[in-house]
Amino acid sequence: MNLDLSPRERELAKLGREFCDKVLLPLEMVVEEHGELPHDRREGVRQAVRDWGLAGINHSKADGGLGLTMLEQTVIEEQLGRTTNGLWTCVWRPPVSLRFGSPEQKRDYLLPSNQGRRRGAFAITEPGSGSDNRAVETRADRRGDKWVLNGEKWFVTSYNTSDFVIVHAHVDGDPDKPTLFLVDSSAPKLRHLRSPKFMHNYAFDHAELRLEGVEVGDERMLGRIGQGFELTKDWFVETRLQIASHTLGAATRAAEIANAHAGSRVQFGKPIRDFQAVEFMLADMAVDIYAAKSMLYRLAAEMDRGLDRKIIHARASALKLFCSEMAGRVVDKALQILGGRGYMRENPVERLYRDVRVDRIWEGTSEIQRVVIGGQLRKRGLDVYTGW
Ligand SMILES: Cc1cc2nc3c(=O)[nH]c(=O)nc-3n(C[C@H](O)[C@H](O)[C@H](O)COP(=O)(O)OP(=O)(O)OC[C@H]3O[C@@H](n4cnc5c(N)ncnc54)[C@H](O)[C@@H]3O)c2cc1C
Structure with a gap:
């Protein structure tokens, strides 16, 4: 079992992080102020996605995409997930169902979508x-x-x-x-x-x-x-991995901010991390992130190795459920550690707190994921989740 990221995977994670830091983070307060990305900023970001070589992140080279593995996509998406206000969506992911289109549909919809000319x-x-x-x-x-x-x-x-x-x-x-x-x-x-x-x-x-x-x-x-559901099933699997990646990035950023604050904020004559109540929150956050990241990378790698589609579907539900709920717990604790500062809109943690709430709703609510997981347990047994 090789648990190391390859040099290429590390390189792509770095690319995702730099794109996030240099292109997306400067837009966070712009979106906060306008409620959306102003129209006159959109083409610039689209062009940046192309310039940074991130166009067509989730499609094969044959369809005009980058031909990345699922783990490669995952490490990039994780970094994009650090942004607030849904700015990660600027790196478009053309719908997976377009892969099943006719040659003409691919020519007219998928290819230009991968190039960022259509969406x-x-x-x-x-x-x-x-x-x-x-x-x-x-x-x-x-x-x-x-x-x-x-x-x-x-x-x-x-x-x-x-x-x-x-x-x-x-x-x-x-x-x-x-x-x-x-x-x-x-x-x-x-x-x-x-x-x-x-x-x-x-x-x-x-x-x-x-x-x-x-x-x-x-x-x-x-x-x-x-074929409507069949074509969207694969899409739901991918979007569940995408949500897991984004929530992992969001939780990690919130934890980093809270961890730094806990070391520098002094009350009652000492850094607040010296209060066990605060340190235990940080400990729980770290463990939550550790578990989520292990689950996510494992499933992405399993997909790349050709794991059975039905098992992927079963595990993607568990992954989406765990990661979206994990992010809720982590960001909530981060905000608590920041005190009143965490409640200010100019603080990324406040925005992350609002942002990650929808991850328990869209692409199948937490309850629906549990319905899927419960069904899998009945159909295939616990081993789908507990076996290795
Ligand atoms: C910001 C945002 C963006 C979205 N984007 C898109 C999009 O681009 N395209 C699109 O088509 N949809 C989109 N959605 C819709 C999203 O997928 C749905 O909101 C979601 O699937 C839940 O459906 P609902 O809101 O109608 O809630 P409901 O299905 O009405 O559920 C309400 C509550 O009942 C629970 N519930 C329902 N059925 C069961 C059950 N069998 N067992 C237990 N509990 C159950 C739910 O978990 C939830 O808690 C988006 C939603 C949001 C909020």
């Missing part, structure tokens, strides 16, 4: 369908040689920096026919309803959309009728 958002959630994806009401009906899409989508992340949306709809309104469609943002009858404010500030938005008879041809169907 896609993903729309599955609806007012009546969150955790329960089968309750999706957006439907696709055949009219002549077109598909007609009707429905409402919520929380469509990064819509205002995207020029297409992958819409999850049920053909004929049948939940057994979940299907993905590529819808250009410019499509007539696709209405942007609003982009509400959220607890975190985010570089882009989370939009609400209505499809009011949007027409698309067969060439905009991704995969086949009924």
Whole structure:
């Protein structure tokens, strides 16, 4: 068992850290002030992603991406996760489901997405369908040689920096026919309803959309009728690893800030770390991070070694659950150690506190991850998690 990162993995982690420090961190207060990344700053960041060689981080070279292993992506994403206000999303990850597109779809959507010339958002959630994806009401009906899409989508992340949306709809309104469609943002009858404010500030938005008879041809169907969940399953696995990486980066940054503060802040004549109450918080934070990092790197390496897809799915849920909850615990303790300073918006820990809360909600809530894990235990036994 080799537990060392390779020189290349270390190099990529360093690249991610430098990009984060030099390009993203200076934008944190800009987003804090404006509630999003101002439009006139967006092209500059996009160009920086290209210049730093980070475009197409999650796709193969054949599809115009970087061809990185999962562990290589992970060590970069971990560093990006140090940023607040969702700035990590500036390093775009074109949807995994585009890999399963036709050669024309890859040419028109995946390739330009990897190059940063296009960007896609993903729309599955609806007012009546969150955790329960089968309750999706957006439907696709055949009219002549077109598909007609009707429905409402919520929380469509990064819509205002995207020029297409992958819409999850049920053909004929049948939940057994979940299907993905590529819808250009410019499509007539696709209405942007609003982009509400959220607890975190985010570089882009989370939009609400209505499809009011949007027409698309067969060439905009991704995969086949009924393949909607199958194509997004791999995506959910990757986004769960991505969330684990970001929360690890966020927790590590918060812990570093708290650790430094505990050494320099003097009360009652001594550094506050000399109070065991504070030191025990730091100890718990370090252990939490240690466990999360071990889990994350292990699963990423296992994926690179070709671990069975079903086991990957099972473990990705456990990883996402643990890392998102770990970050909540760590950032909360970091804020406590900082006292009133931790509650100030100019303090990164305050922003991290707000930022990591959503990680227990999106890409499957903590409860849904437990449902998945419980199901795996019943189906495959404890060994999926306890075996080595
Ligand atoms: C900032 C943000 C960005 C998002 N971005 C996107 C996006 O880009 N595209 C997209 O499609 N969606 C997006 N989402 C939606 C996100 O995936 C959903 O919010 C999430 O899946 C939960 O759905 P819900 O909010 O409807 O909650 P619900 O499903 O209504 O759940 C409410 C509560 O009930 C619990 N619950 C539900 N079912 C069960 C069960 N079976 N067992 C136990 N407990 C259960 C949940 O865990 C939760 O605590 C985003 C959400 C947010 C907040």
